[in-house]
Amino acid sequence: MGATKTEHFTNRQNQIAILAKALGHPARVAIIEYLMGVDTCICGDIVNVLPLAQPTVSQHLKELKNAGLIKGNVEGNAICYCIDETALEILQGYFAIVSTSLEKKKNNCC
Amino acid sequence: MGATKTEHFTNRQNQIAILAKALGHPARVAIIEYLMGVDTCICGDIVNVLPLAQPTVSQHLKELKNAGLIKGNVEGNAICYCIDETALEILQGYFAIVSTSLEKKKNNCC
DNA sequence: TTTTTATATTGCAATATTACGATAAACTTT
DNA sequence: AAAGTTTATCGTAATATTGCAATATAAAAA
Numbered sequence: 001m002g003a004t005k006t007e008h009f010t011n012r013q014n015q016i017a018i019l020a021k022a023l024g025h026p027a028r029v030a031i032i033e034y035l036m037g038v039d040t041c042i043c044g045d046i047v048n049v050l051p052l053a054q055p056t057v058s059q060h061l062k063e064l065k066n067a068g069l070i071k072g073n074v075e076g077n078a079i080c081y082c083i084d085e086t087a088l089e090i091l092q093g094y095f096a097i098v099s100t101s102l103e104k105k106k107n108n109c110c
Numbered sequence: 111m112g113a114t115k116t117e118h119f120t121n122r123q124n125q126i127a128i129l130a131k132a133l134g135h136p137a138r139v140a141i142i143e144y145l146m147g148v149d150t151c152i153c154g155d156i157v158n159v160l161p162l163a164q165p166t167v168s169q170h171l172k173e174l175k176n177a178g179l180i181k182g183n184v185e186g187n188a189i190c191y192c193i194d195e196t197a198l199e200i201l202q203g204y205f206a207i208v209s210t211s212l213e214k215k216k217n218n219c220c
Numbered sequence: 221t222t223t224t225t226a227t228a229t230t231g232c233a234a235t236a237t238t239a240c241g242a243t244a245a246a247c248t249t250t
Numbered sequence: 251a252a253a254g255t256t257t258a259t260c261g262t263a264a265t266a267t268t269g270c271a272a273t274a275t276a277a278a279a280a
Binding site: 169170173 | 264265266268269270276277278279
């Protein structure tokens, strides 16, 4: 065994887990933060920014793309990677709901 | 190889990654949501709520505790697990900042 | 004290992740 | 066309995760 039993959980739970898992590595958090920091999205220099080899960075980018956190367009010789705002809005919305839900039951807990 | 190079990233990036990774499994998302739903935190029935064997649930709870997302107190025969609001506020704050940061540069991207 | 009940730990197998060298693919430039 | 540049994929090794049966631990109940 060792395979996640996704079928037993709700779509929302699986979706949040996929997005969270994609951000579950500091390199991928760093990539998202870097993409947020640059103005344009013609950003073919992500490899130089990270302390990892080029294949490793490429793999992390692939995982972020698979999870839906970034979009990638071929732009001549360089690849244009951009943040997919939708995914981050989903996470933002989720944790906003969680936070307000927790505020309502302040001090009900140990 | 195969070990995450945490030392090359900022404390903040590592912290977000740890929290996100802990939520990177639907069972753990489900646990957090369940703990949010109950009023008191004398909740010794998490095992029955999840479609997983008892040792598996115990392991997921351990990971959530290690990441700082939940707190656990021994409460007689049952363990009292509670959400650690601090951790979820960190996530909420992080994604709020990310979201507002993205709004400022609307349509600058592909 | 013995039994019951509830959670934790151990041990193991299957699978996934992480990282990078080597290589391939694709577009630019000369 | 040939050389250079950039990103993707392949192959592989080390490590981590996932899941559960078996077992251990600990407190409550009998």
